Amino acid sequence: MDYLNLLNPQQRQAVTAPPGQTLVLAGPGSGKTRVLTQRIAYLIEAMGVRPYNILAVTFTNKAARAMGERVDALLGGARARGVWLGTFHSICARVLRTEANTPGLLPFQSNFVIFDADDQQNLVKRALRENNIDDKINKPAAIHARISEAKNNLVAPDDLPVRSYRDEIVVKTFKRYNELLQQNNAVDFDDLMLWTVKLFEQHPEVTEKYARRFEYVLVDEFQDTNLVQYSLLKLVSSYHHNLFVVGDEDQSIYRWRGADYRNVLRFEQDYPACQKILLEQNYRSTQTVLDAARSVIDQNANRTPKSLFTDHGRGEKINLHEAVDDHAEASYVVDTIQGQLRKGKPGGDFAVMYRTNAQSRLLEEAFLRAGLPYRLVGAQRFYGRREVKDMIAYLRLVHNPDDELSLQRIIAVPPRKIGEKSVTALQFAAQKAGRTMGSLLRELAEKADESPLWKELGHGAGPIFDFAVIFNGWLKVKAELPLPALFDKIVNDIGYQAYIDDNTEEGKDRWGNVDELRRLAYEYQDKGLVDFLENLALVSDQDTLPEQVNSPTLLTLHAAKGLEFAQVFIVGLDDGILPHSRSRDDPEEMAEERRLFYVGITRAKERLYLVRAGQRSTYGNPEYQLASQFLDDIPEDLLTRSGGEFPSGGPARLKSWDDTGDYSPAYGRRSSSRSPAQGNGANRSSKSSWGQTSYDWSSPTPARSTVSRSKPPVPAPDPEQKFRAGQRVRHASWGEGLVISSRILDGEETVDVAFESVGIKRLIASLAKLEVVKQGL
DNA sequence: GTACTAAGGCACCTC
């Protein structure tokens, strides 16, 4: 149990806590995630718990993967296999897939699809239109938010309070929306958890099956769980009652989607016997960063004050830079990073964080102009592309022919002489028959003009029949064909390449994206279509962050949760951006804005740069900006100021920028808005799993694209690493072996070695006592 | 039925 030596006494107490309920409450960088990981290792090794009996919930799929690898590394070997490890969504999807096989338990079949955000919105729109409600006045997004909120709080449509006409609309739409989901054999994100909870509540025997199995349940980022998730945890631990949760109320940043940090209080109330453990040493940041963080968060009321110390020393002061406008802000960031790179800092050290995605544009442009590679967190970049969504719709339709939304999306793509009229006719026929369009198409394909549908469709019958035949063909082969082959068959049958690749730059990009999706499908050929589609639906932005790219990272503050970087820039520290203008009137939301800032600050290990702009353009016209009020809370002695001119001695609050009236931007506004690198996902990016778009350009020249895609950038060796691929090493008990790879995982060098005696093992360098025998290549 | 263009709406964070 050497690995326990990697912990401080408080952490060790948590890791080795006796069965029962444990609540680890601690500030950022105190090793909560590390504790959770080691707890799993400890349970397996010291307590003899079978991996099969452990359930661990993480915030992202990526975190789950990392945790599994890490446990393997701690224990040496694939020992974590069998642990149920995943996000709430993926765990629930798995439960539902299994249980939907038992007839009568759930209102959908086991091959249900998960509707993504777009689909959900579409469905709301449809529900609105069916009820003759104007979707211009009643925004689908707003209605959907209400529906989602209700689902996250276990509130059924009929239990919603109806105080206004608008409430009535919500209830009506809510009901229809649910019906539509059912008709499509689909669920939305919230349903995954909601149906699991309902299933458990209504069928104690099912609950018992899982609750008996999960002897130990562990949860990371507990402060951002919502009510449904909390209920789920209680249910799933209702047999053994061993619940281990870690979190930090001050880092709760998802209130707006139902998360409730008061679950921490609830936990203490529901389990009065729980052991509460506080971790106080921060291993991430300098004292200066911690002091700034603390001065910001201390302004929030109703929180448990947590002390946090570090032995990293004071470190550098925080740079507070005031740029003249948003362009200058971006250049400041890029210039500063370039300066640090010249000093030999690796690109991967840097992160630039912002409140809203829209802020990334100018930053990207600045990086491109400087010829600096960067990686951008955001799945939309790839999965949101039309050609990718189209292909996914095809796959989804083949998987679940009742998925009407997907059918509608692709029935006329590429154009096949099926127009609006024909689609309406088909839809009408389906409605009349009480069946889905998909099932009608299958019948049409079999019976051709003998099907009653043929006549009903009139002129449109021919083209629809042609499509039905192709479609039916896929359904017939989908069981035998491996996923990539199915993918290719669809692409060929519909002539997709000819449709999207018109030999222009954009066309090639589009085709590149399809190709990329195909590559992902290839990775899933063993697991199959179901798993593939499920993962497509549940990939989070953070999951798309490629690990092996040594470039600065651009990401939202939300996406930064749980991560850490040596040097962090937080841009847009202006009033109305952070805190966001929409939070201004609500104290709870303002408190969350503050937490968001706090999360951002505490991602920094060594240096922190806070940046704002005196003027920025929202959409076209520039506006003067006031400094964020949060800046006022950081003591002056922690700061080094640069840039803008401040009223003498005063805090960073500028009333106006009258001296900048004649400012002319150094770069000028470019006439063509579309930089060559924008709007093309695959082409000049290197990707690995899950459309990890890295945008790792060494130059903005499009010609380099293909090169960089086929050859992922080689990670620069980290100075801390002792081992390199190719070295021969000796282990005390396993003898000699060859280093396959080495990387830093959770702050520890983790080495994969192929031993002659025992095969490939993953080891932690500081524990394994490896000796280098020969330097190798 | 399709393909192109203009205009208006719109940007907070996300599974």
Added chain:
DNA sequence: GCCTTAGTAC
């Protein structure tokens, strides 16, 4: 400055 939608010409 980007995307969706409506309108129009072929």
